[in-house]
Amino acid sequence: MLVRTRSQSLSAQLAARLAERINSGLLAAGSRLPSVRLCAQQQDVSPSTVVAAYDQLLAQGLVEAHKNRGFFVRNRALALVDKGQVATKNVDLMPPGTSSVGSVFAAQHVPVNATALIRGMFQRGSDKPQPGLGAFPPDWLETGFLPAAIRRVSSGAQLRALSLQYGEPAGDSGLRQALSARLAALAIPATAQQIITTVGATHALDIVSRTLLRTGDCVMVEEPGWAIEFARLDALGMRILPVPRGPDGPDLAVMARYCELHSPKLFVSVSVLHNPTGFCLSPGSAHRLLQLASAHNFVIVEDDTYSHLAPEHATRLSALDGLQRTIYVSGFSKILAPGWRIGFLAAPTHLYEQLLDTKLLATLTTPALLEKALAWCIEQGQLRRHAQQVRTRLAQARGRSVTLALAAGCRFVAPPTGLFGWVDTGVDTDALAQRMLDLGYLLAPGSLFHANRAPGTLMRINFCTTQDATFWQVFQEMRASL
Template structure:
């Protein structure tokens, strides 16, 4: 809470608090600040103190004021005041309405521009990984706590592959363009357990799974191309495709898979070039694809000539028999992407893609233009971890620990008046709070908690009562007590 001191007035403290959040992008361009009265009530200060603090932010050029609307974080690249209100929710509803076959016409330029008015952009969560809001467990984070990933075999793997003259040899050469051959062989064997059959010559390593997704996008797409993406979906993917100039077509994600009727309408109206999907432990819902839906998606891909990127980032947490598009398709129209940052070594940044033979060289060219090669030392160390069975045993321990954490977190969420919009599974829970989670997120920041409001997971931001929680970081009753107190104050 703000406290009057000799060195800083309440006005200066409040202004500095908002300024720090804006500069660190925990409040992103377009974000609306609380109303003067709301802020005064939340911070326990007078209305005049808030007015003076907002005036300081205006003077610093960090916010803009819109008559009868409030104060907004300034975006130097886009004039939020002149933009029309986003129309996407109605457009999406129209696409999903089977009685309205003409609905999926192209969104207007104004609507696409308005889609950029996200009050909190995807980078807020990423920056939160590096700019800690407090030492408390963070429910909005998309990763396991560091103590869960601490192992003894990873340092041993590095020592193993750098013994003798190996370190010198690694350092004085670029390594193999497609990635370490030993790692690609190990990945080929690992994928075969999932019934994804890809030879080492079809596998290209990358600097994490996100880099692999970026390589695919830059290879197959050009600015203005239409891309189907599941909604709700991974906030970073929406932001990344938007930054590349793609036209995002949000496909509602259901328990058994994407809304096939919406996909079919998009295919007829927009001829999309790509579909991005998380088949197993979908983020943020935890849904897993059914075989029937998978077959229909592949039929649409063949009929309408688009590729599918299957992001299997959470494969290490899922059963081997889970339905994967790449297994059913045999890597004909699918490109399989995964990595090891979530389960093993975030700092190693090792990811990969398995692709159809006719796309391998094009994807490799894009990789070479962006990064030349990837670090051979870490790839060889990872190959050793896989070959020795260390990764498999580590993943089993993580799954057991996550199951226990999920049970505790679900019990606490239900006890504090929440419900689940999807059956709890995997790392994330899709929780209905009963209040606007955008507004709740700002209140939670004051208490040292960064949450992931549900609007982040939509192509065009609209108010929602949902939020995504990380089961590994929401096991403490202290968080849920703060959450319930602030939530109740908003009801």
């Protein structure tokens, strides 16, 4: 709660709190601030205090007032333009002289600040379980074999050798051999000479983008989709073409139309345990998608970040395609050691050297000591056993979370699988997220998973962190207040 002090008035404290949320991306551009009366009730202050706080935000250029409608968060890019700091870019995805073929083809992309979005999603404002968390809680990942792996590869002269010289350009050869065997179990034919280790899966995606794309190129991305991917591509100056994602896969009719109008270079897809819906690609959709890629000459990047939570027999484009027109990306931050930042990509032979060059320009090499430790964890079966334990625990947590969510009046838009649930709350989740944030709960509203941050009633929940009945009681109270 706000408390009056000698150094800072209540209105200054409230303005600072709202400004922090705007700057960190927790209040998105276009979001409406609570009415003066409602904000006064929420913060237990007078309406005049709220008016003074909103005036300060207006003066800072963070919000704008719309007559008879209220106060709205300004587009941060436009605010910077007013200050003469940057130039805007109008991303119009329709070529000159082309008539509209539906709003999905004419949508313009609203820029999202990538780093602010990351800070906001992982900001811990309290010690309460965070429903919007994008990963497993740390205690889920604790193991006894990680310290043993580090000790094993850092004993004696080996530590000196691994610390005082750079590692192999493509990554530790032992780890790449282990990854090749792991991919073979998924029916993906990748030799060690087709694998490049990276600083996490996001780095692998960035290597692909920087190698195959140039500023202004069109990229198809599934929507809803991973919020950071939208922001990352926008930061690189790409034109984002959102592709609706359904239970069986992406909307192929929309993709075909994009191909005719814009000749996209790349399609970024999550075939298995799609984030945020949990959908898995069907064999039929996968076959037709590969045919479309061949006909229109675009590359498919398959992000399999949650592969350790999914069945090995799940349909993967890279397995059907044999790494001819696909690039497979995955990592270990979600299942084992986030702080180690180890990811990798497996690529067609003809693209391998180009991708490796991009890695070398960005990072030279990756940490050999940690890569050798991970290779040992894989070879000894430690990772496989750990992943099985996590899957078992997750299944139990998912059952409890689903029961509580349904009892709280939520509806699952997609069958609950994997780490995340995609639920309909029945109210504006942007507004709900702000109210829950005041109480220490960070939500992931559905707008985060769309290219244009359009508000809606959906949100993503983490099954690990939504087993607390207290959270759902607070959720119901806040939802009723809307």
